[in-house]
Amino acid sequence: MSPIVLTVNGKRRSFGGPAFTRLIDFLRETLRLTGTKEGCGEGECGACTVLIDGAPVNSCLVPVCSVAGAKVETVESLGAPEKLSRLQQGFLDCAGAQCGICTPGMLMSAHAHLKAKGAKADDASVREAISGNLCRCTGYQHIVDSVLCAARKTAKRKR
Amino acid sequence: MRGDAKSMTVLTPATPAEAVALLSRDPGALPLAGGTDLMVGWNMGLLNGRVVLDLSRLDAWRRVKAARGGVSVGALVTHAALRRHPVVSKRFPLLSAACATVGAAQIQNRGTLGGNLANASPAADTFPALAVYEASVRLTGPSGPRELPVLELFAGVKKTRLRPGELIASVELPFPEKAPSAALFRKVGTRLAQAISKTMFAGLLWLDADGVVEEARLSFGSLAPTVRRLRAAEASLKGRRLDAAAAAAAADLLDADVSPIDDVRSTREYRLAASRNILRRFLEGAAR
Secondary structure (H helix, E strand, C coil), X not given: CCCEEEEECCEEEEECCCCCCEHHHHHHHHCCCCCCCCCCCCCCCCCCEXXXXXXXXXXXXXXXXXXXXXXXXXXXXXXXXXXXXXXXXXXXXXXXXXXXXXHHHXXXXXXXXXXXXXXXXXXXXXXXXXXXXXXXXXXXXXXXXXXXXXXXXXXXXXX | CCCCHHHCEEECCCCHHHHHHHHHHCCCCEEECCCCCHHHHHHCCCXXXXXXXXXXXXXXXXCEEECCCEEEEECCCEHHHHHHCHHHHHHCHHHHHHHCCCXXXXXXXXXXXHHHHHHCCCCCCCHHHHHHCCCEEEEECCCCCEEEEHHHHEEECCEECCCXXXXXXXXXXXXXXXXCCEEEEEEECCCCCCCCCCEEEEEEEEECCCCEEEEEEEEEECCCCCCEECHHXXXXXXXXXXXXXXXXXXXXXXXXXXXXXXXXXXXXXHHHHHHHHHHHHHHXXXXX
C-alpha cells in the first residue's frame, strides 16, 4: 500500500503504517506530538480534539486512511512556551486550566471558534463551541472567561 | 481488548461504482462514513480483524444538490454542513435544528447523514425530521439503484433493510407544497450537548383560514425500536378545527403508535408524559 500523505501543523507528513491507525495514535506515537490527549475513546469528552481542514473533530474516532490529503492542526500549532498565542495567554491569565487534561482539546475547539467568530464571540457562542469538551475541574466559567478574554484582545488589536 | 489497526483490512474505493463492486465481493465489509459510531466500537476492540470499506474518497456523495422539486443530500454530507446549508436551513428547518443537536461540534463535523441512517439507532436525532418531511433514501447496489421511504429503511433497533452489497447514496427531500402553518423540533436529553435523546419530536402542521387542520405530520424518535409517525393522532386532527380539545385528544392517541421502554436514559412513563406534553403544547401553540 502506498503511504498516506497529510499535512500536520503545516508540514507534509507521510504514514506507511497500518491504514486503520487512529489519527490520535499517528500524532502521538509516530509524530511524537503528545499535546493531544486521549480521554474517553468514545467521542464524549473532546480531550483529543484536533482540527481537520479547520473543523474540530475527535482524533480518537478518525482512522488515518480517512483523512488522506487533509490539513490537521494540533495544539502544538498554536504557540510555543516562549511565545504563547493570545488564546493560550488567555487561559493562563484567567486560570482556564486546572489539571490540564482537557486543555489541549478546549484550546482547539476555542481556537476554531475564535477563527470563525473573532470578536463576535460571546458567552453563549463560546459555551456552545466547547460543549463537546468535558472538564472535570473548573466548572467551565474560567474556561469561558479565558476564551472571551482572548476574543477581546483580538478585537482591540484589530481596531 | 482494544482496536488493533494491524488486524484491519482497508478497501479504498475512488468512485461509488467501485464501492459497490468491492462491497458486492465482500458483503461483510463495514462501510466507514464519518466513523463517529463505528470507531467507538472499534476502540472497544469489537471490530478487530474486519474489512472496512473506507468511503472517504467518494466526493460525489459529499454534495447537497438543490433542484426545483427538492434537495438531494449526499450520504456523506455531515451534520455540520446540513446545519449551515442555506436551502436546507430555510426549507427544512427541522432537519437543520435536529443536526444542531447531534453530539457537539466534533461529532457534527464528522458524522454524516448516511452514516446516521445506516446506523439505525432508535435515538437518531435526524429521523423524526426526515419522517415529517417524507424523505426517501436512495440506495445503490449490485442489482442497481432503488429508493425507499425513510420509514421503510428501518427494520428494528440498529437494523436496516439494506440488502447485501447495498450502500446509501443520498437522501431525497421533497419541498413541501406550501409552507407549514407551524413547525417544531424538540429534543429532550440530559443536557443540551452530547446527549442521547430520551424523546424527540418533529411536527409540521397545515391549517386553513378557519383554523381547520388540512394536514398534520407528527413524528417521535426514541419511543419505539424505530422512528414513528403518529398515524392515529394525525388522522384525528385532519379536518378538525384545532383547539385545546383537539390538541388534548391527539395527545391522548400518542401510545397508539409508540411503545417506549425503560432503559438507562429514561423510563417508559417519563417518555410518554414528556412526549404527550410536547405534542399537546405544539398543537395548542399552533391553534392560537
